[in-house]
Structure formats: structure tokens, C-alpha cells
Amino acid sequence: MLRTHTCGEARASLAGKEVTLAGWVHTRRDHGELTFIDLRDRYGITQVVAHAKENPAAHKALGKARNEWVLRVRGTVRPRPEGTKNPKLPTGEVEIAASEIEVLNESKTPPFYVNEETEVEETLRWKYRYVDLRRERSRDIIKLRHEVTNFIRNFFVERGFWEIETTMMIRSDPTGARDFIVPSRYYPGKFWALPQSPQQLKQILMVGGIDKYVQIARCFRDEDPRADRIYELTQLDVEMSFAEPDDVMSIVEECYTAVFERFAKKPLHRKPWPRITFDDAVRLYGSDRPDTRFAMELVDLTDAFRATSFAVFRDVIADGGAVRGIVVPGKAGATRKDIDGWTVVAKTKGAKGLVSFAIAGSEIRSPVAKFLSANELAELRRTSVAKDGDLVLAVAADYHTASMSIGTLRSHLGATLGLADESAHHAMWVYRFPMFERTPEGGWTFSHNPFAGPLTAEDANLMETDPGEARSSQYDLVIDGNELGGGSIRIHNRALQERALEILGVPKHEAAVRFGALLDALEYGAPPEGGIATGMDRTVMILAGLSNARETIAFPKTQTGYDPLLDAPAAADPKLLEELGLRVVAKPEKHD
């Protein structure tokens, strides 16, 4: 090694010892005859000093060095003179009196500060990620990710799980997200797909008797990215044979509890974690991933307006719908503009409108007050338990739509009004999901994935008679209102799997083509099994308190998937396209 110690190791115990350090110039303080530099590496920062009279050569070299130059420093560790120790640095007791400086490499002036915590535009950070990674903040996040990943891997391996890598080139299937595809040279016109998850493969591993599988798996989904969503995501992928839902939830809860206790900045609010049914989550929070860091539970106002002459409520209730609301504390004074904004939020989940009721003393102000009787308003106040100065917001629609609309508004208000308790992480399980949900077209879609099994034998029967009532074995891990992952006990019987796919609109013959391998495997002694996948990017995001997932990965892309570091995507060599049997028909885009 070019060094004997790292820049984080210098301590009083090394005093008098000759050491060699290598690292980057963090800052330089030139006092003329006396020059200091702080030398930085991954491990820390050490002050190096040289005096013009004591060591002219070293002093000259330090004077010439600039930020981010790479130096090798030989010198003697010595205690700093009394009164010049720096308690802010772990190495602040000592300094290196330089005897020899070797410039390993010079550096251009960096495009942004390494030694300061200023915000820098992301595209620039990603383009110069090698500079950005030297910054303390970036390094800490990447280190955290490494430690969390390593901890989780060890956790499962220690419990008998085998880590198995699954292939990254699989069969494309038009369910779920859009696939990234890879052309084939031997089979021109045919394509592999990058896996959206190793779902089918891990189930096939169970059929192969692997019993317990774990993988920190890269997954690819070509959907428009968001702050917490990226093209390439990493998931903790786990599968267990002969498992029941509680087995999977228990081991993941144990793992995540350990992870949060070790790496999070704040405690978990409850152990063991609460488990809430999907129905209760919708009823109380209007969400399948409730943020319980604040209360503001939904109230049901249907009964208060059951006899109303107000047409909007009356018609919805007559159709079997519901009036669902929330009480916003102290917001009776909300402006028309506020309420219009909240109406837009509620409408994104299907609400036709939003009705507000401001509780002002004995009076209730509402745009629809004139259509409602005094009795109904009194009942509204009683049912909602709204206090003077509160604002009640309500949506009338079918029960699910009304609940989800108000729930979305609840989340929005929680975020914008800063209602969440920031002193603890709220982890929970949501379970007893419906197996199928209605699509806007009137068909069925799955709430988890097409391989999730029914919760009980009774639910399996309901798949035949009344699919909408069948409950799934699915369970979701939710932390602070974020869906961190989900899993289920899988269907391990070909006929039942075919039936499930049929309900989802995939006829048997088509299923045999699209899911042939898995369906065939189910006929060769597939064990009952289940598992889970959780998002590592989001996990690290929450642990580090970040608002976007890009910072948790080493080489991020922009919102449109552009990689500023590698300048990708890029055109392919025409010869390669020829070999692959591809011709580009898209108009070239002009990117500046």
C-alpha cells in the first residue's frame, strides 16, 4: 500500500510515529511560512502541517497543492500545541508534521464543493458523481446502503436462506409494468426482457426444493420515474417453502425491526408491529398504505344524510354509496382557494366533488348548507365529532371511491400541514386484501400479483362463485405511509393458477404460452410456499430520511432516464443493429 494509515486513524496514541497517508486535499490554509492542509479519505480528515524553515520542500509542495489534488504525505504524528486542538475532528488532537509530499495526481477545480454542504443541481452531481461521492453526505448514504444490504443478506443467510442469482434475461410478458427488452442475435426479431422481479423464478426455485431463497435482486420497470421510483430498483427478494403468512411476516418483521433499531435515526413506535386489515385501512384511512403518524381518521357520514333532500348525497346513498369525511382541526377559516385545491386532490381518486363544512360556533357554514336541514347538520357535527373551529370535508361516491378520495386528501393534508409525528417510524402490516379488484372496464385485476393465493379454502371457493369477495393471502409492509413491500402465499396448483389467470382475463391456452414454465412446474410436486419482496431503495430512503430514491444509488439517472455520467442512452452501432435484425424507425430526438 502507498500508505501506512488512513486519514481517520491519527490519534494521540500514535504520537511520535512516522506515518504515510494518502488522500485528497480537503482544504488548504496558507499562512505564508506555515501551511496547513486537511487530507481527506473515506475514513476521515487529518491535518497536515509544514513550516518553511523546518521543511522547505514539503512546505513548498503544500503551498502549490489545490483542492482535490491527490497527495501522499510522509511525516510524524505529533500532538497539536495546547489551544490549537480541534474538538470537531476525531483526529483533532494531533497533526502530521510533513517531511515529504508526493503529488499522486492533480485535479482541475471541481465543478462544485466537496467540502461544503450546499445543494447542487442533481444532473451536475450525477455527471460528476465521482466528485459528488467524495462529499460526506453522499458517502454516508452509500455507506448506509451497503451496511443495510449486508446486514439483511447476513440476516437471511444465517437463518438458512440460500442466496441465488436469477437470470437477468427472461421472457417478456405484457402484464404489470412496461418491460425493458434486449434483442437477440441468434433469434432475430425476438427479445429477452429484463425482469420486473424474479417472481416466477423464485417460485420455480421452491419447486426445485431450495426451500429458502434470498436475493438482493435488481429489477427493471420502464414506467415514468417519481421521487421514490426509479427504472432500476433493488428489492430484497425472499421465498420460503411450506410457509404460512405468519412465517413470512414474522421473519421480515424481525429483520426490519433489527435494521431500523440499528440504522434508523428514530425508534419504531410499536413492537410487535400492528396488523391492520385492508378493510380497516380503507375504513379508517382511505388508503392501503396508511400513514398512522397522524390520526385524522375518516368518519362515515352516510347515516347523517340518509334522509336528506340534498340531491348529490341522496342519489349516491340511494345507489348504495357512502358519504365519507375527515375533520381538519382548526381549519374552519380555510379559504375558497384552499378548498378548491383540496377538491382537485380528491378528484384524482374519482371524487366528483368535495363538500366543506366549517364549524363556527353554533353555526355550520357550507356551500350546500341551504340544501340541508338543521337536523342533518347537527347529525353531521355529532357523527364527525368536529369541534368549534374545525373543518369537515366530505365526498359522496361509492364506498371505496369516497374512502380513497378522502384518504388521498388526508395524506395530502398530513404532508402539507405537517401533521405527522416525526419522532418515530410507524411500521405495520396490511393484510386480508381482496384477491381481485375491478378494472374501469369492468373486468378483474389482481391487487398483488397473479400468483398470490387465496387466504383460506373458503376464499378459494369464492374465486368460482364470487371473485370480488375472495380474500388474498397478500400482506404488505408499510412504514410511515410508504409501501415498502408485499408478498403472499403462492398458488401451488396448476388448475387453481389457471383459474386465477382466467378470472384476470387470461384464457388457459394463452396462460400456457405466457406462464408455461411456472404452470408446468406446478405439476411436478410444487410445495406450498410464499414469500415477499421489499424495496431496498425505499428502505434506505426512509432510514436516511431522504425525499428521493436517486441519492440511495451510486449512479442515478434523471427523471427521463438519462444518465449524465455515461451519456446514455446512445445510438447503437449500425453493424450491431444489422446483426440483430433491427432497423430504427423513430425520428431522432434533438436533445440539447
Place this chain on the structure above:
RNA sequence: GGUCCCGUGGUGCAGCGGCCUAGCAUACGUCCCUGUCAAGGACGAGAUCGCCGGUUCGAAUCCGGUCGGGACCGCCA
């Protein structure tokens, strides 16, 4: 596919019709300086205000378009 916000020396911000010959901080360069640690001091260089077009006597500033970035909706089993 859609909505909203942003684009000003290397970086981060201010300026939002004329007072801008574009301001501040920091970084950068030269010089001074023996105990600093965000060192200090003096001087200096560095920007056609993303791009195109329009309105106006006059545009960084207003309008339209476009490119890029971000947040969100759709989408994301």
C-alpha cells in the same frame, strides 16, 4: 399523455420593464501573512441572464414556443 415549478459568472442565490455598465456569498488567480481548521487581508479575472421568436422607444424581467431539470396525475402486477 397531462398539470405545476425552476433555468442568471465554476457553485449557490438576488434582481422580475429603464436606476443593470447585471448584485451578493463562495470558489478561482496573484500577492501579503508563524497556529489555522468555513483561517485572515489586498488586488484581479470570470455571465452575450438555457435557446428561438414576439410585445415595447427599451426585455434577465412581459408573452409564445422549444430544450433541459424537478414535483405531481395517469402509469407503476
